[in-house]
Amino acid sequence: MPKDTPAIFNASRLRLYALGILGICLVRFYWLISSSTNWVDLQGKPIGNDFITFWSAGHLALEGRPEAAFVRELIYEAQRLAVPGSDTIFLWHYPPTFMLLAAVLASIPYLASYVLFAGGSFVFYGAAVRKFLEQPYALLLIIAYPGTFLSIAHGQNSMLSTALLACAFLCLGPRPIIAGVFIGLLAFKPQLGLLLPLVLIASRQWVAFLSAATTTLLFIGVSVAVYGVELWITFFENASLVNDVMGRGLLHWDKMPSLYITLRMMGVSEVYAYVAHWGAAVITVAVLLRLWYFGGPSKLALAALVPAMLIVLPYIFDYEMTLLAIPIAILATDIAKRGGKKWEKVIVVLAFIAPLFLAGIGQNFHVQIGFPVILSLFVVAVIRGFKELRQLQATEKQAQEKQAPVI
Numbered sequence: 001m002p003k004d005t006p007a008i009f010n011a012s013r014l015r016l017y018a019l020g021i022l023g024i025c026l027v028r029f030y031w032l033i034s035s036s037t038n039w040v041d042l043q044g045k046p047i048g049n050d051f052i053t054f055w056s057a058g059h060l061a062l063e064g065r066p067e068a069a070f071v072r073e074l075i076y077e078a079q080r081l082a083v084p085g086s087d088t089i090f091l092w093h094y095p096p097t098f099m100l101l102a103a104v105l106a107s108i109p110y111l112a113s114y115v116l117f118a119g120g121s122f123v124f125y126g127a128a129v130r131k132f133l134e135q136p137y138a139l140l141l142i143i144a145y146p147g148t149f150l151s152i153a154h155g156q157n158s159m160l161s162t163a164l165l166a167c168a169f170l171c172l173g174p175r176p177i178i179a180g181v182f183i184g185l186l187a188f189k190p191q192l193g194l195l196l197p198l199v200l201i202a203s204r205q206w207v208a209f210l211s212a213a214t215t216t217l218l219f220i221g222v223s224v225a226v227y228g229v230e231l232w233i234t235f236f237e238n239a240s241l242v243n244d245v246m247g248r249g250l251l252h253w254d255k256m257p258s259l260y261i262t263l264r265m266m267g268v269s270e271v272y273a274y275v276a277h278w279g280a281a282v283i284t285v286a287v288l289l290r291l292w293y294f295g296g297p298s299k300l301a302l303a304a305l306v307p308a309m310l311i312v313l314p315y316i317f318d319y320e321m322t323l324l325a326i327p328i329a330i331l332a333t334d335i336a337k338r339g340g341k342k343w344e345k346v347i348v349v350l351a352f353i354a355p356l357f358l359a360g361i362g363q364n365f366h367v368q369i370g371f372p373v374i375l376s377l378f379v380v381a382v383i384r385g386f387k388e389l390r391q392l393q394a395t396e397k398q399a400q401e402k403q404a405p406v407i
Helices: 011-034 051-062 066-070 072-082 096-105 110-132 138-144 146-154 158-172 176-188 196-202 206-227 229-247 259-265 270-295 299-311 318-338 342-365 370-403
Strands: none
Touching (some): 011 138, 011 146, 011 342, 051 072, 051 096, 066 072, 096 110, 096 176, 096 206, 096 229, 110 138, 110 158, 110 318, 138 318, 146 342, 158 299, 158 318, 176 206, 196 270, 259 270, 270 299, 270 370, 299 370, 318 370, 342 370
């Protein structure tokens, strides 16, 4: 590490912090399992509560009733088959592309399916993100990231999304067609892919762009061939219900780290919160595209892209912060190699621990800390990305001057 790195950030201390955070996460997960009865926790929710939605929708699809996943009473019946003791209803809002995977997951019993999905996603995620963190105890740090714990505890697909995005970027230079395939597979969660075609166009990655577009269309085509176009119509009709549920605060705002929700928790009206959110989103996208246009798909450009993907969304949950493992790994490595200001290091550390405390602070103090953390990580990535770009341009200019003939 550079000489200006304070002792609090050295390798041995980082290892100690990682072990401590991992210990907290493991204790919380053990308590969640041990305090449950028949795989139902103390709040009446099934273990891996969001995963029960995936399994139940897949079960209905295997029965030849995929549209029933959007019907409250029918998906509840399927959820009772998965975990009979559960009294909480979890609604399905995913596109038919994800229904394809859900049907595979529902082909085996619920508990085995949950373990297989969480375990497989965990291995895929750890192996992919490990490529970005050139630090001692890298795998330990990745595993200890609390976003990983949230994804597993919720039974969510955020580790899978993170792994696909990481693999897409790793292949973008040497194998752009494969990179496009990984990007296209993210169509199972389309809101996370909104910025991907824009940055590919801005950085002139035409092969990856065409591959991603082709993969996405094929993915959608397979879902239409299996479930029919009617399921897509039902999915889009369901979108208005989702917006209504979110906007009325019927879900846990304390777990939603967006600017819109942050402002609503502060008492700002819905209209002004939306105006501020979309204004910030436009500025974020403009800065991001400028970085990708002039700097191309560098690692720091990716580190800026990931938080930007979350900033533009008015509705996200804390488990989506699993994606931040990528920019945290990239920025930690870059700071270790080239040095960094103390405030940059503090932001990276805060981003690392934030998922562990986000919901608790929101519940007890009615303050959303997630969005400031995500925005700060974006700022650090952008500043370092443009700084790297200026250094590269200066180096290229010096090289050209040396090669210029003397007249």
